[in-house]
Amino acid sequence: MKKILLVIKREFIIRIKKKSFIIMTVLTPILFACLALVPALISQIKSEKEKTITVLDESGFIGNELKDMRTIKFVYENKPIDSLKNNLLRNKYYAVLHIEKSEENTTGNITMYSENAVSLDVLNVIKTQITILSAQTKLKEYDISVEQITKILNPNLNIKNRLINEDGNEKESNAAALTGFAMICGILIFFIILMFGIQIMRGVIEEKSSRIIEIIISSIKPMHLMLGKIIGVALVVLTQILIWIVLFALIIFVAQSQFSDIVNQLQNYINAVSFTKMFICLILYLILGYLLYASMFAIVGSAVDNESDTQQLQAIASVPLMIGYFIMIVVSTQPDNPLAFWGSMIPFTSPMVMLARIPFGVSWFEIILSLAILTATFILFTWIAARIYRVGILMYGKKASIKELIKWIKYKR
């Protein structure tokens, strides 16, 4: 036991100290923060100067009712268009908006004159305003108010989905938030398992290819070495997630105003999903799923001499993981698909699929059953991995086939 602790400590410290770990841990949240912050910052920078657009309305629909925008002010002139154009070139205005009169009872051609291209945003806003104003003018002729017509056309429909459980309690469901949250959890599990599974594989190969392994296993049992490695890396995963949670919380706290959208959405998730259930399951499935795949990656590592040989064998571990990922994507939009049930019971896919299902309501019984299957499989695989591992780490020079790996399980020692 003391030796396992020594191995865990080494595996943990060596990884925590790595530059790549520090960079990944610190940079990931910052990158996310930037992705969320940059648009907000850019829109702030834009507001540096107020611009004036001169309006020449010959149609009479607009009058002087265009509303000023954040950075754009409208002024109204009644001069001939040519003189306005001249003034524009003398830098008096940012742009000239010319609304021509038409024969029919509508606005005629609308032209925007400017030295530099006017942004699409501004054009769109102006277009909407003109549409509304011209509609208003026309509606007045029929004696209908704008409020009336908007009520008819846009009756503020909103279908609420209320979930009723067996106790008769009702709860709001929010399909979009559910799907989003489920996906995020599943993807998180997928990437963490893949990333750290490969780290385990690399660690095993390193010990093998640098020929340290025989020195180590003259002092510690291969099984203990493998367990120490898996647990050590698991602690690294947990540390990284913990740091991420803290950093995210910090960033969101510091820049609360910029993240009001995200905070709101998070609140939506938390309200919509049974948050404790989700969180407990996330942690349990993450840990158990990781342990299962870690032992599979350890098998791959022990069966080869160097990393370039892993391609083929790595499929043993990575293909089931990928399948789980794809089932999860299907399930997050079709929670009643039969794939959902089976995917959340089969241990190789359940860590991802079950998480995608939980927001749509899964009974505790199913969750516990799935966790039990996962635990049993992980124990079985750790045992198998340990048996293959102790043979594999001493085999040099040949790439083992799956058939040989199975033979190794039966070796005595």
Add this chain to the structure above:
Amino acid sequence: MVLRTENIVKQYACHLALDNVSIEVPQASIYGLLGPNGAGKTTLLRIINQITAPDSGEVYFDGRKLQENDVYSIGYLPEERGLYKKMKVGEQAMYFARLKGLTKHDAEKNLREWFQKFEIQAWWNKKVEELSKGMAQKVQFIITILHNPKLLIFDEPFSGFDPVNVKLLKTEILNLKKQGATIIFSTHNMASVEEICDYITLINKSKNVLSGQIDEIRHNYGDNVFEIDYRGETDKLKENIGDNYLILDSSEQKFFRKIKIKATVKEARNTLLSRIIKDVEIVNFNEIIPSMNDIFIKLVEENK
């Protein structure tokens, strides 16, 4: 006996690696394990280190069956050896020392002593990838012996070591023996076997073909060939030698003559001497004892 193996059998998928191998390693001796490549030496050493288990047979350590905890009393330098490249030397040595059961304090104390002895203190904080091969070998050696094991096992210790380190290693091995440690090592290097081994076992084709004290073995494998340097008449000498000896070679040197003879019937050396001493002056009388190298080659060839 520090270590005794009894009828060890180890079968791998397609070949028998060890076939009823028994060895006895006396306390405070240096025990050479010889044999051609693939004879089963490394398998035997791995069994003693509990890295693999024998199919049948038993290993006794200190008079009782080998136990799991005995790894703390054994130091093993495998043939395939390396270090974590990205880890610092000191850190790494501490890790291995603690895996061998030393406390943090003892590990550090012992390490500092050895680093001083080998004059490599400056390497403590360097990464292994910055070390030369020779330096890494020194570190590996220190790691092997750091926990003062009763039994030291070196698998091909001299392969890959440069001559300076080989010398250092030999000196340290002899020192360890003086301090009471028992050393087993497997090697191809016959010169070093004659130089430092007390006992040997020759393993060929998975079998123990020869075991015993090295001087005894060499004498037993003597072919009763004698080399005699003398002054006097060759014919008289030949006459006195008698019919029981074959003349292998006869030559004239600058100051004496030389003859090489082989006994066909066993006879005490003094009897022969007393006969030939009558008519010639004996300058030198020498029984030719085969080197370990000759014995090794002879036995391996015979067993082909």
